[in-house]
Each structure stands twice: as C-alpha cells, then as structure tokens.
Amino acid sequence: xxxxxxxxxxESKTTDNNSLSDVEARVIPLVGLHRNIKFTRVWAMPSKWTxxxxxxxxxxxxxxxxxxxxxxxxxxxxxxxxTNDLNxxxxxxxxxxxxxxxxxxxxxxxGVLFDPPYxxxxxxxxxNKIGIPxxxxxxxxxxxxxxxxxxxxKIKPGGYAINFGWSTEGFxxxxxxxxxxxxxxxxxxxxxxxxxxxxxxxxxxxxxxx
Numbered sequence: 001x002x003x004x005x006x007x008x009x010x011e012s013k014t015t016d017n018n019s020l021s022d023v024e025a026r027v028i029p030l031v032g033l034h035r036n037i038k039f040t041r042v043w044a045m046p047s048k049w050t051x052x053x054x055x056x057x058x059x060x061x062x063x064x065x066x067x068x069x070x071x072x073x074x075x076x077x078x079x080x081x082x083t084n085d086l087n088x089x090x091x092x093x094x095x096x097x098x099x100x101x102x103x104x105x106x107x108x109x110x111g112v113l114f115d116p117p118y119x120x121x122x123x124x125x126x127x128n129k130i131g132i133p134x135x136x137x138x139x140x141x142x143x144x145x146x147x148x149x150x151x152x153x154k155i156k157p158g159g160y161a162i163n164f165g166w167s168t169e170g171f172x173x174x175x176x177x178x179x180x181x182x183x184x185x186x187x188x189x190x191x192x193x194x195x196x197x198x199x200x201x202x203x204x205x206x207x208x209x210x
Contacts, residue, residue, distance in 0.1 A: 038181040046187040046194075050115050050164055051077045056196060059183055060113075063160055063198065068110030070154070072098035072147060073117075080113050087130050098147045099138075108156035114171075115164040116144040118192075152176065155201045163197040176203045 042055045050056060060079055071080035074092045083092040084101040094101055098116065117123040123143060138146060148161075152175035155161060161177055163170040171177040177199035185194040 037179050039184070040182070041184045041186065043186045043188065046191045049076045050194065051075075051079065051113075053185060053194065055183065055185055056164075056194070059181075059196060059198075060162070063111070063162065065111065065113065065162070069113065070105065070109050070111075070151070071113040071115070072101050072151070073115050074113075075115070078113060082109075086126065098144070099150065102147055102150040102154070105151075105154050107154075109154055109159060110156065111160035111162065112151050112155060113162050113164075114144070114148065114151070116147070118165050148172075149175065152201075157201055157203070159201050161199045161201070163199070165195055165197075166192050168195055168197045170197045170199045171201075172199075175201075177201050 040055075044053050044055050047053050051060065065079045067081050069080040070082045070084075071078045071092075072084050074080065074083035074085045075087075075090055078092070082094075082105075084094040084096055084098065085092040086095060086097060088095045096104070117126050120140065120143075123139065148171050151161075152171050161171045168179070168182055170179065179197060180200050181196075181198040183196040183198075185196065187193065
C-alpha cells in the first residue's frame with residue numbers, strides 16, 4: 001500500500017506512486033470530537049451488489065460485520081445477521097419498507113449496513129420493479145434520513161454505521177456518530193465512485209427520530 005499523509009495547513013503531501021491502481025491512504029487530523037479519519041482510495045470493478053466488490057467486502061470483514069448487525073436494504077450477499085429488502089424476490093428475512101423494518105426492531109445492535117438507493121430516481125426504479133407506482137410524500141422529502149434517524153437509536157454505544165452512496169453523508173453527529181473511515185472505490189469510465197463512510201456511535205443523539 002502506498003500511503004500519503006496530508007498536512008491540513010499546507011495541503012502538502014508525499015507519495016511513492018500516483019497510479020490509479022494503487023491504494024491511496026490519507027490520515028487527516030481534525031478538531032473537535034473527531035480524532036483521525038482514515039481515507040483510502042482504491043479502484044475496483046463495479047457491481048450491482050455492493051457487498052461483492054472486493055475492497056468493500058474486505059472492509060466489512062475488517063469491521064467483523066455479521067452477528068448483531070442489521071441491514072434495512074440488504075439486496076443480495078449481505079453479511080448482516082438481520083436483513084430486510086422491500087423486494088420479495090431478495091433472499092432476506094423481512095420484506096418491509098425500511099422505515100417499518102427499523103421501527104419494529106427492539107434492543108441494541110452492534111452495527112448497521114446502510115446501502116439505500118442512492119437517488120430518488122433509483123428509489124422510483126426500485127418501487128416500480130415491485131409494482132409500487134408512486135413514492136410517498138415522506139419518502140420524497142425525507143428519505144433516507146427518516147430511516148437513519150430511527151436506526152440511530154438502535155445502535156449500541158461503540159457500535160458502527162457503515163454507509164454507502166455517492167457522498168459521505170451518514171448518521172451524523174446529531175445522532176451521536178463520528179466518522180472514523182472513508183473508503184472511496186473508483187470504478188472508472190462513466191461509473192460514479194462508490195463512497196463508504198464508517199461511523200462509530202460515541203454518545204446519545206441530540207434529537208428524537210421523526
């Protein structure tokens with residue numbers, strides 16, 4: 001692995017090789033509640049099923065995703081113990097709207113995998129595939145934040161939220177979470193990067209879920 005460290009004040013950096021095929025790791029010191037955020041960039045072939053992409057699969061193994069983990073948008077190949085997907089054709093334990101699934105959970109969990117549709121267009125496509133023609137007003141205005149706010153209360157202190165998408169938006173400090181790692185997986189060509197944001201729950205949230 002070729003590692004580079006960035007000085008925030010000067011933006012200077014050193015690296016042995018800038019090739020896209022090499023992993024780029026950055027450790028960025030931040031003020032406040034954060035200590036260091038590990039940033040890694042790596043190239044991998046894209047896949048419809050996020051958890052089969054090798055660097056992502058490796059990250060999930062490193063965080064010991066499995067027993068005690070929940071996944072409201074599991075799709076295929078989720079390593080979480082308790083899985084849900086709205087599509088009844090997916091091999092999951094539940095087939096509920098992610099908000100309904102989140103509300104029914106009791107107790108505290110070791111972590112959550114959060115891999116929702118990445119845009120409203122993708123949400124509409126998922127709904128259309130299973131015969132739901134229209135989005136609810138709540139989904140249009142608040143998805144997926146409405147699901148995150150419920151799940152934040154279900155994760156035990158010291159537990160993790162691993163988020164997937166096209167941005168680093170996660171559960172957030174208002175829900176008691178701090179970012180500890182960002183994995184950016186580039187796919188090349190016309191494919192968007194897949195961004196994985198890992199957060200740890202350090203304290204209680206600042207507001208009640210919607």
